[in-house]
Amino acid sequence: MNKARVVIIGCDTYADDQVITAVRKGVEMLGGIPVFAKPGERIVMKPNILIGTAPDKGVTTHPAVFRAVGRLLKDAGAIVSYGDSPSFGKAGPNLRRSGIKQVGDELGFGVADFDSGRSVSHKDALLVKKFVVANGVLNSDGLVSLPKFKTHGLTRFTGAVKNQFGCVPGLLKSQYHVKLPDPYDFATMLVDLNTLVRPRLYIMDGIMAMEGNGPRSGRLKRLNVLLLSSDPIALDATACRIVNLDPDVVPTSKPGEKAGLGTYHSENIELMGEALESFVDRSFQVNRTPPMSSSGGRFRVFLKNRITQRPVIDKAKCTCCGTCITLCSVQPKAVDWYEGDESRPPRYDYNHCIRCYCCQETCPEGAIYLSTPLLGRIYSHL
Ligand code: SF4
Ligand code: SF4
Known part of the structure; x- marks a missing residue:
């Protein structure tokens, strides 16, 4: 070969x-x-x-x-x-x-x-x-x-x-x-x-x-x-x-x-x-844990949502442009204005979020970062 x-x-x-x-x-x-x-x-x-x-x-x-x-x-x-x-x-x-x-x-x-x-x-x-x-x-x-x-x-x-x-x-x-x-x-x-x-x-x-x-x-x-x-x-x-x-x-x-x-x-x-x-640069910062599959039933999705990195908005950087809301394709949207108020940063509903990270990828202000929940931090050290 x-x-x-x-x-x-x-x-x-x-x-x-x-x-x-x-x-x-x-x-x-x-x-x-x-x-x-x-x-x-x-x-x-x-x-x-x-x-x-x-x-x-x-x-x-x-x-x-x-x-x-x-x-x-x-x-x-x-x-x-x-x-x-x-x-x-x-x-x-x-x-x-x-x-x-x-x-x-x-x-x-x-x-x-x-x-x-x-x-x-x-x-x-x-x-x-x-x-x-x-x-x-x-x-x-x-x-x-x-x-x-x-x-x-x-x-x-x-x-x-x-x-x-x-x-x-x-x-x-x-x-x-x-x-x-x-x-x-x-x-x-x-x-x-x-x-x-x-x-x-x-x-x-x-x-x-x-x-x-x-x-x-x-x-x-x-x-x-x-x-x-x-x-x-x-x-x-x-x-x-x-x-x-x-x-x-x-x-x-x-x-x-x-x-x-x-x-x-x-x-x-x-x-x-x-x-x-x-x-070779061993100090390069990258997530070295395998992505978690969401197939395998509702419990798996429940677990995934508590382990996988979630997008978080840095309120100090957010300009309330709404791009993340436009980009979120799940229904109902997993990121949206809180009670329709467009003057404050949007909020996440992590139960609906599929962790596609399209919002983080496209935020024009770089205001969205990924954060690993506590359970995920424990899991990555097992
Ligand atoms: S895309 Fe970024 S700047 Fe715009 S509303 Fe969302 S978090 Fe704020
Ligand atoms: S990660 Fe994907 S599903 Fe979750 S809020 Fe962002 S765009 Fe929506």
């Missing part, structure tokens, strides 16, 4: 010339850009925009990485476009705020349509047999995924596999959380989505990563690394090993291997480029 190949390249700056050199070197190790894009092919680049924020906040794929990959694809003769469906709002303003649109304009790339999509069936899926996929992806010949190295409340880590969730347009994304409240089902859906849209190449921006309260409100953490692979499971597993997170804990690992998307077992991964050990 051929091993999955993951390239590790050090890069300690977002200076264009150095990022371009690093990306070119990494792609060469995987066989060169012609392996991933032929002249005349329509290639769509998918950075992680989440919610468009300034590049120095570390929430989005840095424009310098986007520029470096875009230049390689353009030089290869591909017809390049790009896009992402943010967790809230239309793609256009979010692409602009993240600095991606400016680079796209500079390189003459078109913006692909990620605001609307079409229904596609996926017969070989493990769990979800039908997806609505963005037109921009469906109208392309190939996808190049540019994830950002960040923590995530639900999946522990958001990397190569999770990046494709932005191929589902608009608020349809939050419906998956409602339909699949179990984190392992949600992760299997992400794997199914990846086996459907099948990016050809994944290049992860880990130069400036995010630890703690990710994926939007965590702390910046310099890891000085770019990771490249055509195997997203192996790439994510390698990223996990850099931050001392067991890939077994990340719920996409096992279904990813089962679906044939890739492998997370180190003996099946060939590391290329620089030594993994020189990037």
Whole structure:
């Protein structure tokens, strides 16, 4: 069996010339850009925009990485476009705020349509047999995924596999959380989505990563690394090993291997480029306990609600914008105005909350953090 190949390249700056050199070197190790894009092919680049924020906040794929990959694809003769469906709002303003649109304009790339999509069936899926996929992806010949190295409340880590969730347009994304409240089902859906849209190449921006309260409100953490692979499971597993997170804990690992998307077992991964050990950061703050399944009856849900991290609003930071309420897809809403009073921070009803963390992910003020209940703290030390 051929091993999955993951390239590790050090890069300690977002200076264009150095990022371009690093990306070119990494792609060469995987066989060169012609392996991933032929002249005349329509290639769509998918950075992680989440919610468009300034590049120095570390929430989005840095424009310098986007520029470096875009230049390689353009030089290869591909017809390049790009896009992402943010967790809230239309793609256009979010692409602009993240600095991606400016680079796209500079390189003459078109913006692909990620605001609307079409229904596609996926017969070989493990769990979800039908997806609505963005037109921009469906109208392309190939996808190049540019994830950002960040923590995530639900999946522990958001990397190569999770990046494709932005191929589902608009608020349809939050419906998956409602339909699949179990984190392992949600992760299997992400794997199914990846086996459907099948990016050809994944290049992860880990130069400036995010630890703690990710994926939007965590702390910046310099890891000085770019990771490249055509195997997203192996790439994510390698990223996990850099931050001392067991890939077994990340719920996409096992279904990813089962679906044939890739492998997370180190003996099946060939590391290329620089030594993994020189990037390892054991102090990286990430939740290292496995997500708790909610399947298994009402008692399990009751227990999960008392163990799993819950979103909490920092009243001092909240501007009462209401975005978290709009984003909460469960009915009745698990976060809402108290007695309709929009002048005070919303309140949670944790009995209805499915712990999807969409509210925490999208709060524009970073006012929502995750807190582990006492029982959960005891459980994590057992
Ligand atoms: S999204 Fe954030 S700032 Fe807006 S109401 Fe909710 S907690 Fe407050
Ligand atoms: S309150 Fe937040 S975490 Fe809970 S279900 Fe609503 S969006 Fe998800």
